[in-house]
Amino acid sequence: MNTFLKFQKKLELWLMYLGGALLIVLMIVISMESILRKFVNFSIPGIFEIAGQLMVGVTLLGISLVQADKEHISVDIFNDRLPKIVIKITDILIYLLGIGLTSIFAYQGFWKFIESFQTGETAMGLISIPFWPGRLIVFLAMTVLCLRFLMDLIILIFDKSKNIETESSN
Structure with missing residues (x-):
């Protein structure tokens, strides 16, 4: 499983780099469009369609790495007050929901x-x-994110270091 996790992390990193490269291309194309329109009165044909396609990559390619690093927005004010077992059950439900939704998006996307x-x-x-x-x-992007949710779920359930101690110790 460690080999798969290393491969997945490397894949997520490369997808993030690709998303960053697409962002640079998008900035160049939009800047060229603005400059050409302002000074030469010329518009790049298909600029909105090109920008739309680039935005898909910019927004989705790095999403799995964000999940891997647990950098998504969360409301910790509630989690801090809940027992660890409730947090674990909630995380399991969230991962199951994530797997369900991203697998639908991946299937439809395919x-x-x-x-x-x-x-x-x-x-x-x-x-x-x-x-x-x-x-x-x-x-x-949705396939890689679905696999990330699956790996996170497996780690949460089976990783001994993440097991919940008895609640009496709280």
């Missing part, structure tokens, strides 16, 4: 990617921008 790729679905505009890259990113 079939939408296949459909979009096979039909050659494109955005309507001056130039044809295919939708399939964004749909592929949704599938990949």
Whole structure:
């Protein structure tokens, strides 16, 4: 399991780097659009479609790494007052919900990617921008996030260092 966790962490890191690279590309494209429009009165064809596709990668590719590092927003004011067993049960339910939702998103993302790729679905505009890259990113990001939730659940349940001591010690 340690080998899989190391591989998954490395994959999440690379996806985060890819998301960061897409953010840089997005900033360059938007900046070029602004400069060209202001000084040359020229607009890049398909800029909104391109930016939309890039935003999918920027927003989703790093989400699994954020979960791995437990950096998502949480309300600790309530958790601090609950018994450890209640926190553990709540975390298990949250991970199960996360697995359920992300597996649905991954499944739908996969079939939408296949459909979009096979039909050659494109955005309507001056130039044809295919939708399939964004749909592929949704599938990949949600699959990796689903696996992260699964690993977190397994670790929470079976890791001896995370086992709850008797509540009488609180």
